[in-house]
Amino acid sequence: MQVEHSSVLLERCVTLLTPSIEKSQTPIVVDATLGLGGHSFALLEKFPQLRIVGLDRDLKAIDKATQRLSKFSDRITVIHAVYDEMPKVLDSLGISNVDGILFDLGVSSMQLDNSERGFSYSQSAPLDMRMDQSQGLSAQEVLDTYSRNDLVRVIREYGEERFASRIVDNIITARESGRLKTTTDLADIVKESIPAPARRVGGNPAKRTFQALRIEVNQELSVLERAIPRAMDRLNVGGRLVVMSFQSLEDKIVKRYFTAATESKTPLGLPVEIASLAAKFHLVFRGSEKASDVEIHENSRAQSVRLRAIERVAS
Ligand SMILES: C[S@@+](CC[C@H](N)C(=O)[O-])C[C@H]1O[C@@H](n2cnc3c(N)ncnc32)[C@H](O)[C@@H]1O
Known part of the structure; x- marks a missing residue:
């Protein structure tokens, strides 16, 4: 052990x-x-x-x-x-x-490694992110139902993401056409929203948006x-x-x-x-x-x- x-x-x-x-x-x-x-x-x-x-x-x-x-x-x-x-x-x-x-604080290695939980942007999985899967809104529900302003606020404040508006515009386009269903859909949307020079620094660009959603989902x-x-x-x-x-x-x-x-x-x-x-x-x-x-x-x-x-x- x-x-x-x-x-x-x-x-x-x-x-x-x-x-x-x-x-x-x-x-x-x-x-x-x-x-x-x-x-x-x-x-x-x-x-x-x-x-x-x-x-x-x-x-x-x-x-x-x-x-x-x-x-x-x-x-x-x-x-x-x-x-x-x-x-x-x-x-x-x-x-x-x-x-x-x-x-x-935060998530455990078990939660991160268990890809179906939706915490990880590196493997395709449903957008859940709830630590307690018996209650509350999943990340999918947050992404599908929040207004543009609320999504920008969540991603800017909790992800400290300066490209939050661009990311949310692309989230809204994708959700309207049913193209936002998995963690990799979201990670791809974030990547496309961030200008190439900014993508080269600070690790995976999806990290901040995933952190923001996780914080919101679990309050x-x-x-x-x-x-x-x-x-x-x-x-x-x-x-x-x-x-x-x-x-x-x-x-x-x-x-x-x-x-x-x-x-x-x-x-x-x-x-x-x-x-x-x-x-x-x-x-x-x-x-x-x-x-x-x-x-x-x-x-x-x-x-x-x-x-x-x-x-x-x-x-
Ligand atoms: C980093 S892990 C703890 C690891 C633990 N100290 C160990 O050595 O195995 C954090 C755990 O806290 C739980 N957790 C996070 N936020 C919580 C909350 N608000 N109330 C209760 N548990 C929470 C998570 O579900 C996760 O299992």
């Missing part, structure tokens, strides 16, 4: 969560993005007293992780949920606060906006929140919440800190960390990771 090898910054995440886990007699960690269970596996193996609540919105991930973690079945509770539902999930389990929370940014403060709220004093983002829009959200939570609200110019206005969180390290060159060489998914961590220091 190669779980350990595909999990990004595995040892670093375990190290960051270790002080919070070791502080408690009965530690609990939430793995908000269980995926294939790589991080949870390593944590459960290292800490025999640890209990994990693992969430994933993808039923296939839930199945795989449940199998992979079966030897720890008495210490892990696997739940099909979107991570902004964490408070509701914890309440239903009778858990008030936890000692660590881990977010490993990734609005869910993350709700999830981070909710997660912070459920940490014990001494508990840590560790987040790995894989694109700048996610990382900006995490950074904004972490910065606000670690700043004192005592008005500038007052000679002493007002205890009730002191920051309730500290940064575990300044800024964000990247993966090492060695890890990036072994696992290309580690290329874009940005890791941030905060610790609760007051209730």
